[in-house]
Structures are given as C-alpha cells and as structure tokens.
Amino acid sequence: QQQVKQSPQSLIVQKGGISIINCAYENTAFDYFPWYQQFPGKGPALLIAIRPDVSEKKEGRFTISFNKSAKQFSLHIMDSQPGDSATYFCAASSGNSGGYQKVTFGTGTKLQVIP
C-alpha cells in the first residue's frame, strides 16, 4: 500500500518560473517530512525537511508548505534554474521507541527547467 502519493510524475518549467510538487500521506503517525533531490547517476540527497508543528519552511529558493489537516505537503522552487533539473522525492517518516525510523518515499517527480 503506497502511503505517500506524489504528483506530478514529470514537470517542465521555464527558467525563472515556479516549480510545484505535491504530496499526500495517509498515516497520521508520520512526524517528519523530508524532500530529496536526485541528479542522474547520483544517490538522493536531502534538500529540505519539515516537522508537522510548522506550516511552512523556507531555505533559499526552496519552500515546503505543510497542511496537517489535509495531510498534504508541497515543495515550491522559486526562480527555477536549469541546475534544478533533477528528480525530486517527497518522503515521510515515523519513529518508534526502539529508535527505528521508517522512511516512506513518494514515486518521484522528474523536473526539467528549460532556458
């Protein structure tokens, strides 16, 4: 059962535009929501993350918006650049008393920023 749904599957944005990727989750036990960026031939790398006690987090051109009641969160890339072209994965995780955190990933969005 897929617990994190991500859309769109692919996205083409012009340079300078805003890229928006959306994710929805089902498990209310999730308490950490990271976004990972993956370039071709590389492993995913953490881009930005948010916890459910805040509704928005901004780091440079990247912003996460979080709607706890709707169980949705999104990534906004402002002033998108060709160097942002990559695959983006949203994720959600929850821990337990044993220390283990299980991370569930969305299916990914391939972003292409055209000049």
Add this chain to the structure above:
Amino acid sequence: KAGVTQTPRYLIKTRGQQVTLSCSPISGHRSVSWYQQTPGQGLQFLFEYFSETQRNKGNFPGRFSGRQFSNSRSEMNVSTLELGDSALYLCASSLGTYNTGELFFGEGSRLTVL
C-alpha cells in the same frame, strides 16, 4: 568526512545467478538501509540494519537478504535472480537514533539481469 560507498557500481548477471552488494556507511553511522529504485516505482524499502541486527524489513521475497558487520558495513544478497530484479540498489546510512531524520545515500549499484 567520507560519504557512503557502494560497490560495485555496475554489474550484469543472468537469471538464476546470485549477487552480493556492499555498502560502507559514513563513519559513526550505525544504521544502514537498503532501497530498490526502479522507474515508476520510486524507492522501495528493502531492510534496515542497526548494530548488526535487522530492525525492519520491507515487502520483498526471501531471495533478498542482508547483513551488517561489527564495523557497520553492510551487504545485501539477491539469490536466484529474476529479470525484474534489474534496478538501482541504494544504500543509505544514518545515526539510527530516534527520529534523526536524514538519510545519507550512496550512488548505488546498478544491477542488470539478462
């Protein structure tokens, strides 16, 4: 600080064979997780090891197995390979304590099964 190292980076096998992939985590990280990445399926969780013990396992058949050594290095093994096992296998390390969040990924081992 060295990152997560996976070997081999590329390998080609035939159906029925077995394969062993290796992962060296970041120094000080005690947790190692393995993921299978395929187009359209995203990152599918295989299993996670912490201090040589498997703490959690995904929904993969028993042909997929793993282990972790005392120095936190980990290996995963796939036996009786099938065409559908062709994928990028990613290893990720983390501190492994409660809700530390970030996973640090290696560049993966790309397996092709013919």
